[in-house]
Amino acid sequence: MELTEFVAKYAVERRHTSSVKWDGMQEKYGTNDLLPLWVADTEFKVPEAVTEALQNRIAHGAYGYSLTPESYYEAYFKWQQTRYGTELEHDWLRFGTGVVQSLSTLVTCLTEPGDAVMILQPVYAPFLSVITDNQRIPVISNLKRNGTHYEMDLADIQAKLQAKEVKLLLLCSPHNPVGRVWSSTELADLLEICRQEKVLLVSDEIHHDLIVGKRPFISALSIKEGYYRDNLVMLDSASKTFNLAALQNSHVVIPNPQLRERYDHCVARLHAPSGSLLGQVADEAAYRTGATWLAGMLAVVKHNYEYLKKTLTTAFPQLTVYELEGTYLAWVDLSQVVPVDKLEWVIKHQARLAVDFGEEFGPVGKGFIRINLATPPANIEKAVAALCAAIQA
Ligand SMILES: Cc1ncc(COP(=O)(O)O)c(C=O)c1O
Known part of the structure; x- marks a missing residue:
């Protein structure tokens, strides 16, 4: 258009x-x-079809506790597969009411108070507050400026992961605010360092549809045909792409079954929120027609x-x-x-x-x-x- x-x-x-x-x-x-x-x-x-889908659901008049229909999974998985080649499985997917809520839940569920969590600054502010608000210790590696773009400082990252005994790394991919779409080589290098240092990686991919430069987006889940996926959690949602943030539906993708079990137990204990009916109606229509x-x-x-x-x-x-x-x-x-x-x-x-x-x-x-x-x-x-x-x- x-x-x-x-x-x-x-x-x-x-x-x-x-x-x-x-x-x-x-x-x-x-x-x-x-x-x-x-x-x-x-x-x-x-998109018009999103408003229509919401209007149709609203017209029904009853909004009781709801399941996620199979058609939702189909629409989301197809969007991911056809646009980015990201292969997802039904069992891996959990829902949140926002990516920041899930970042905070993951910090709570996958680390202990006092554990070190790394972020790469400058970065979207809640990356820091989900660490400090949950009594974890932030470890900062600054991105390096190179002309008119930024790069990860992999040597600094590895040294700090070791020295500070970091347990979790929160990655923003694509990166807000510096506008980088990380290359598959950069992601592979980072994921390899995390594997060596036994650090879990959370990849916030909420901006993945917003690709405006030449470099294509690749999910951390797809690096080396999924070689690292047992050591990572991917988060995304349709909310940035289609202007749906207030409808509060987002994805938590956990391929590793042990990690998923740990997450599920913890979320049950916290009674953490899980998706939203109208958010899912809107997102499904957006993935199908947007x-x-x-x-x-x-x-x-x-x-x-x-x-x-x-x-x-x-x-x-x-x-x-x-x-x-x-x-x-x-x-x-x-x-x-x-x-x-x-x-x-x-x-x-x-x-x-x-x-x-x-x-x-x-x-x-x-x-x-x-x-x-x-x-x-x-x-x-x-x-x-x-x-x-x-x-x-
Ligand atoms: C990297 C990143 N993650 C998460 C969010 C917020 O997501 P949500 O509204 O789903 O919590 C933003 C919003 O700007 C963002 O830039």
């Missing part, structure tokens, strides 16, 4: 709809009167990214817009054009934008901002113009 057709058909006003991004700015930024490019959801309506819609949305993201990168780096060659291989989140280093201690003020009061500030993703993010590109191009044009004027001033 063409970009303009997609925007005309699906862009929707979200102000005054109890949207965190539009109506919840006050709490974080002190005003609701900014252009919001923060929370990672989109300004687009879901490919064309998704192509349209990715065209918008690519266009917005190219525009942002070209305009900002032409105006300010010292500023860095990192390569965007995956996610709809641009990672921009403003440290060479705005004094780091003035950045928040300049963005909020001069540019009047609500973006995520880099330090939310770890201390190495100071001086950076993260910009959500899943919005009509007019918003990105407005934001870039405001940003340029603010930097100039």
